[in-house]
Amino acid sequence: MSKRIEVKDLNVYYSKFRAVEDVNITIEPRTVTAFIGPSGCGKSTFLRTLNRMHEVIPGAYVEGEVLIDGNDLYAPGVDPVLVRRQVGMVFQRPNPFPTMSIRENVLAGVKLNNRRMGKSESDDLVEKSLTGANLWNEVKDRLDKPGSGLSGGQQQRLCIARAVAVSPDVILMDEPCSALDPISTLAIEDLIEELKQEYTIVIVTHNMQQASRVSDKTAFFNIAGTGKPGKLIEYNDTATMFSNPTVQATEDYVSGRFG
Amino acid sequence: MSKRIEVKDLNVYYSKFRAVEDVNITIEPRTVTAFIGPSGCGKSTFLRTLNRMHEVIPGAYVEGEVLIDGNDLYAPGVDPVLVRRQVGMVFQRPNPFPTMSIRENVLAGVKLNNRRMGKSESDDLVEKSLTGANLWNEVKDRLDKPGSGLSGGQQQRLCIARAVAVSPDVILMDEPCSALDPISTLAIEDLIEELKQEYTIVIVTHNMQQASRVSDKTAFFNIAGTGKPGKLIEYNDTATMFSNPTVQATEDYVSGRFG
Amino acid sequence: MTASAESPARTDRRPKATVRLGDRVFSLSTVVAGTLILVVLAAVALFLIVQSIPALTAKVGTLPDQATNFWSYVGPLVFGTVWAAFLALLMATPLSIGIALFISHYAPRRISQVLGYIIDLLAAVPSVVFGLWGVLILAPFVQPFYNTLVNHVGWFPLFAGPVSGTGKTILTAAIVLAVMCIPIMTAVMREIFLQAPRLHEEAALALGATRWEMIRMAVLPFARSGIVSAIMLGLGRALGETLAIAIVLSPATVISFAVLGSQNPNTIAANIALQFAEAQGVGLNALIASGLVLFVITLLINMAARFIVNRRKAFSGAN
Amino acid sequence: ANESSTPAASSTSTAKPVSGTINGIGSSAQGTAETTWIAGFQQANPDATVNYDPQGSGAGRTSFASGAANFAGSDAALADADLAGSFAACAAGTKGIDIPVYISPIAIAYNVSGVTDLTLDASTIAKIFSGKITKWNDPAIKALNSSATLPDASITVVHRSDDSGTTQNFTEYLSSQASSVWTAPASQTFPYKVGDAAKGTPGVASAVKNSTNSIAYIDDSGATGLSKAKLMVGSTATDISAKGAAAVVAKSPLVSGRAKNDIAVNIDRSLTAKGDWPIVLVSYLIACQNYKDAAVGKEVKAYAQYVTTPAAQTAAAGQAGSAPLSGSLSTKAQAAAATIK
Amino acid sequence: MSVAVRNTRANTLTAGKLPKFAPWGLLAISWAIFVAVFLLLKASGSTKDFNIVGALFFGTILFDVLIVVISMVVEGGRKAKDRLVTSLVMSAFIVVLLPLVSLVYTVISRGVARFDVQYFTYSMRNVISVGGGALHAIVGTLEITAFATLISVPVGILTSIYLVEYGRGRLARAITFFVDVMTGIPSIVAGLFAYALFALIAGPAIRNGAMGSIALSVLMIPIVVRSSEEILKIVPNELREASYALGVPRWLTIVKIVLPTSFAGLATGVVLAISRVIGETAPLLLTTGFTTDMNYDLFSDRMMTLPVFVYTQYAQQGPDATPYLERAWTGALVLILIVMALNLIARIIGRFFAPRGR
Ligand SMILES: Nc1ncnc2c1ncn2[C@@H]1O[C@H](COP(=O)(O)OP(=O)(O)OP(=O)(O)O)[C@@H](O)[C@H]1O
Ligand SMILES: Nc1ncnc2c1ncn2[C@@H]1O[C@H](COP(=O)(O)OP(=O)(O)OP(=O)(O)O)[C@@H](O)[C@H]1O
Ligand SMILES: [Mg+2]
Ligand SMILES: [Mg+2]
Ligand SMILES: O=P([O-])([O-])[O-]
Secondary structure (H helix, E strand, O other): OOOOEEEEEEEEEEOOEEEEEEEEEEEOOOOEEEEEOOOOOOHHHHHHHOOOOHHHOOOEEEEEEEEEOOEEOOOOOEOHHHHHHHEEEEOOOOOOOOOOEHHHHHHHHHHHHOOOOOHHHHHHHHHHHHHHOOOHHHHHHHOOOEHHHOOHHHHHHHHHHHHHHOOOOEEEEEOOOOOOOHHHHHHHHHHHHHHOOOOEEEEEOOOHHHHHHHOOEEEEEEEOOOOOOEEEEEEEEHHHHHHOOOOHHHHHHHOOOOO | OOOOEEEEEEEEEEOOEEEEEEEEEEEOOOOEEEEEOOOOOOHHHHHHHOOOOHHHOOOEEEEEEEEEOOEEOOOOOOOHHHHHHHEEEEOOOOOOOOOOEHHHHHHHHHHOOOOOOOHHHHHHHHHHHHHHOOOHHHHOOOOOOEHHHOOHHHHHHHHHHHHHHOOOOEEEEEOOOOOOOHHHHHHHHHHHHHHOOOOEEEEEOOOHHHHHHHOOEEEEEEEOOOOOOEEEEEEEEHHHHHHOOOOHHHHHHHOOOOO | OOOOOOOOOOOOOOOOOOOOHHHHHHHHHHHHHHHHHHHHHHHHHHHHHHHHHHHHOOOOOOOHHHOOOHHHHHHHHHHHHHHHHHHHHHHHHHHHHHHHHHHHHHOOHHHHHHHHHHHHHHHOOOHHHHHHHHHHHHHHHHHHHHHHHHHHHOOOHHHOOOEOOOOOOHHHHHHHHHHHHHHHHHHHHHHHHHHOOHHHHHHHHHOOOOHHHHHHHHHHHHHHHHHHHHHHHHHHHHHHOOHHHHHHOOEEOOOOOOOOEOOEEOOHHHHHHHHHHHOOOHHHHHHHHHHHHHHHHHHHHHHHHHHHHHHOHHHOOOO | OOOOOOOOOOOOOOOOOOOEEEEEEEOOOOHHHHHHHHHHHHHHOOOEEEEEEOOOHHHHHHHHHHOOOOEEEEOOOOOHHHHHOOOOOEOOOOOEEEEEEEEEEEEEEEEOOOOOOOEEOHHHHHHHHOOOOOEOOOHHHHHHOOOOOOOOOEOEEEEEOOOOHHHHHHHHHHHHHOOOOOOOOOOOOOOOOOOEEEOHHHHHHHHHHHOOOEEEEEEHHHOOOOEEOEEEEOOEEEOOOHHHHHHHHHHOOEOOOOOOOOOOEOOOOOOOOOOOOOOEEEEEEEEEOOEOOHHHHHHHHHHHHHHHOHHHHHHHHHHHOOEOOOHHHHHHHHHHHHOOO | OHHHHHHHOOOOOEOOOOOOOHHHHHHHHHHHHHHHHHHHHHHHOOOOOOOHHHHHHHHHHHHHHHHHHHHHHHHOHHHHHHHHHHHHHHHHHHHHHHHHHHHHHHHHHHHHHHOOHHHHHOOOOOOOOOOOOOHHHHHHHHHHHHHHHHHHHHHHHHHHHHHHHHOOHHHHHHHHHHHHHHOOOOHHHHHHHHHHHHHHHHOOOOOOHHHHHHHHHHHHHHHHHHHHHHHHHOOOHHHHHHHHHOOOOHHHHHHHHHHHHOHHHHHHHHHHHHHHHHOOOHHHHHHOOOOOOOOOOOOOOOOOOHHHHHHHHHHOOOOOOHHHHHHHHHHHHHHHHHHHHHHHHHHHHHHHHOOOOO
8 A cells, every 4th residue: 555755856835935945855665764853944844745735834835746656746636635545644743633532533534535334334444443553442442432532642543543544555744752651652653663564654753762763764854044944964774874874964963962 | 149949749730630749859059950751741840830830820739848048939928929030931932022022021020020120221131131141142233123023042042031131040941942943952052051150040851962961960750651640750960860870761761762 | 820819629738829919909800890790780680670570460451562461462572583583693604604714714814804804894884774774775675586485485384475565574684683693703703713723624634634524524613612602692683683673674463484474573672662662651661571581581592502512512622 | 063053144033032951852753843943943042952852752751751851742642641640840730731733644655556646535545454455456446546557466555663643643543434444443553464564754655665566654744755645535535735634633623621721632534624634643742831940941931932833833844744733723832832931 | 757657647646626717717607697687687677677686696506506516527526515615605705795785885875975074064953954964973972982982991801801810610600601691682771771770860851971881881891801801812821921930920911911912802802892882773862862962071961973863864854855864874874984993993003012023
């Protein structure tokens, strides 16, 4: 199911402000890619261009190409709704729909396309997705309770289950653990390890240790200063990035000399 | 001006929920103390008990003692307003008053308390405080412009200047750099180094490198799991904490094995 | 919590803070202001009750409209009031939600501000003007349509004939009411829709939702209680509107669901305006008593609304 | 800019100018006439102010009795029950008196396409307004209008939605002249559930104007521009006229057993002389015989005297479409006004 | 290279999609169809005159149907539903715009006739039929509304401060609930109440402007409370905390930080409340009464107000109604202009005090 992502000469804008400049990157299927870099360097912005969530913000647009298995997301006639079904997303703060039960949350995306889903079929899907998100055992007795009653970590896993349930090819995660306690963080990291078997995963993280633990490849972004655009500085195997980066800035950053 | 802080058997509650348990700690004058620990372990909560900001939240209260130079902040009859003038605070997100100019922002603490101050006296105070916050040169030509027009890092330094202007003894900082880019972060770190000459500083940070760079002593907090209270696990010289901690959890945390 | 008069069941373990004089004076003045509102309301209620008693205990034959007792007098009026308000909200609610969504989620930002201003302007039109517009422009305009409706679908009870020749029916009055309610309802809903958390909107979009699906999943549920309070505000206006209805509606003492005929139930407020000038003795008390009934209706409806909003609190957006 | 206007050069009043403020509340039918009188009176007495609040006759009588108004305008004379009560503004032992000041014919206005000439009699009017006739081409109407082409259309009856003196006088006429059809007693409230209701004279006028095949009774002052039906009075089809209305009132007897200066007209609706228009409304100025407050009494007296002068009556006829008081009634009214203290 | 790839292989992410101009085109076509229909109706004589409002109304409904059907065929069910809602939302706006435009057009076209100097310099004293002006009513409305504002704004804002900053527990809940109930008091009852209150003290003959202000306040206070409460709630807690942390007492924080920050919103709310009551007629008929004269004194004697002026000019026409109706419509126009001016002032003040920067 997972797919290759190729980004070519991508510039990302908020109205007149160029937030990200000239990114070229190829992300292989079934890998975990981590984006690291100081705050404000455009990691989130760039991540959101990968499923056209960027354009949700008024005035935001991109130049360049993002190809998923060769199809340009930004070609004319492309339906962003279809793109987002193939490229799922998990956000920094867990955001289950507060008015829905746990079960409904998992099915939220699926129901959109497949109104008539039998009870047993949807039960199966709920169990499969929640199991996939390592949450099944904790919530199986209270599927009809509101999702907002769960702890932060559980909520985040619920959001992952929700994203997984629509069976996307790619999952984007923007600092999925930064609002979680360490135990929940570990649970999510384990989950990412498992999801990698099936999906292409891209994760933004502020936590160098986390990047080195979970990712196969790492991309380092940086900015020259406030108001300047962010740039992709270096992109390589995670091991290389942390042990032997080619760029000085990368080394400074991963060794904690700034940021 | 700076003072010693002693905390004895402090428990901190949100209504019925005990967020921080049994903290005992002594913070020496003219030092920088860093609080580190995973998210949700109660760093912010504890920090806010040091100037009675905690009780601003409905239902929140504490048990135990916090002594500043031997005076219990929580003794009956103590006016929290006076406490807060002695113990200033800088928040995670820069929050200059949006209706005020830069100059008014700096003077806010003084003026809002209805203290009369001559023009030249206040000019001096503005210059002194902004210089103290390393911001004077950048803003001296636009003191009458709104504070919210500054960049994030400048805003944060403006908030520090504002806190400094009421000449407190202690300055508390809750993740002051987490919303800032690396260059601004460095500027604030330099500033902390300078402020230490005059004030007792307590800083919460998620960034281990930052803790090791700026602090003299480090306190590590942790929680056993969601819904459990946070605890002070270890408190020692920063060098010792990062090179040779006594508790396994501390070592795991500072070495990035979790969190 | 330095100066709260009503802090929650506070725990004794918490050390008492000294309360500054400024704080005490200020918080006291806010309490006084709040209490003053309750006092005024109590005074209004008291005034209504005292003035109502003669009507409630009136002898047969003293009440207007040959009513045998107060309740049979006020019955058609209560029906008319609720019916007109219901019809008005039936039109105003979807339209307001539509306009509010248009402004908050569909129109480009620059345009939406202008649109918001235009709608706000409607709120400023005095009710006499609405009344005059309703009777001079709207009623003649809709009458031919009513004619057609009655002629072709007159079998449907709502459209039962005979048709009103002037177009001054309860439906016309309800349209005027709807136009009067829309600005205030739209204003409230717009604000609520704008506050719908981006987080949830983006979650829906990221799942591949279309704009409408996103609104259904993330905006409307979040705005539910806000929509209810907007409807309450609109309802308040619809129930209490006086002069516009008095001018537009062709009233009679009936209980009827036909919305296109000339025999329309009157509303309490309009009836007061129409009859107050010539009312004497118990008749006057009956009018004020009908005002009391309206007051009680408002009270009940507000309680019901509160109940609806609170019932599904666990699932509400506020957490 | 018009506040401090000097007295009009052609001031007819020879009396010494009065000053002060008096307030009246009452009949809306009189409203325009009062405006005219007040303007005339204030021009003659620049320091005097008269406010007239056309809330309605009932409100006028109630306010006058409670002392909320210095005088009232009313489409009905004080009832015996009223007179039995007390009048807060009047000197102890004295009561309010009725002075007829305003006579207005009530028109039967209609809007039927193609029909410009329509004659009706009391019983047909009663049938139409009580819902017994619903079509314009009903034989009863045809019989009276043999030359008109009446459409096969439903009649839209328009009546007042608010209680009014106009309705009172209209129903008085029907219940006395078509009592077999119009079985409801005369009342301020329109008694039958027929047709559309509209608020006030303008409401009725615009309803008739805006809907074809409609018919209404309406104070003649509001019927400008509308077609007005002829009334069969006796055996003559009579056009509405102020003169005919005044004539009916002048020929009607006064209510007996009243105080000397209390002039209440008992309108005789059965008069059939040529030109008589029996659907007529008489409206009164109600004042105290003697006021507690002499200054108020003086000003009300001056005002009442002015209002009853032929000049003022003619002025009102021009501005409000009313009929000037005529004959002995005019004299009696002027005499009564002069006795106010 | 990528270009070649795209050309040889269809992009699997594309789906049937209507061109961007499709909705607008359809709307125009639907309107055109119904304009034609109504023109035909007129030509055939079944309607008296051409009905533009009807044409737009039914055209918009036709558009809703068309767009859904076409989208259903080209884009499929989900998209069609999205289109349906989009078109409905747009239609809602158009449908509401129709009465608004009609209303504004009516008021302006009929109101300009007497929008002259005399209208703003004359009262109605000694005016019969033609001429005269509404200066007395304009002054009365301004004074009475200003006084009502003077009463309502402090009470309303203090109450909302209580609810947002201090209130918890039973009193706060009671106030919240009863403020809602208060919004439902019919305006005429407010008038009766104010009159009864004053009559109790000063006797039944009392009429003055202040009484009208009291009646309006009863209607205004709940609106001020509601809107201010919402505005105060969205002042970020960060600012309050920043202020507390500087050792500023709570009340000064409210007065000097919270209120100034929300000033624009409060001003808008107050203007909303004013515009809601400035057009009230029924309560003023009962309390301030009716006069043709100037009166600058709020506390004695009758006072004219614009809504009452408009209403009585309409209700008390002479046989030649034109001058009366012209005065009435001009009064309505003036009233709307006053409210617009207030709105504008609120916006300017709002901009002046608004939180600056981003
Ligand atoms: N909605 C927006 N409108 C305008 N500019 C924006 C918007 N969101 C972000 N930016 C700007 O774009 C730049 C990149 O922001 P982005 O959020 O992508 O950074 P980031 O690397 O994700 O930072 P963080 O680590 O804090 O999440 C920043 O300068 C930011 O100010
Ligand atoms: N206002 C509040 N009401 C109730 N519980 C709260 C409140 N604020 C925080 N908590 C709880 O108190 C605990 C400690 O939170 P706190 O914000 O102090 O953690 P922290 O260490 O500062 O985390 P972070 O690194 O995310 O800032 C958490 O379990 C949190 O859920
Ligand atoms: Mg980010
Ligand atoms: Mg924290
Ligand atoms: O108000 P009226 O004069 O019609 O009774």
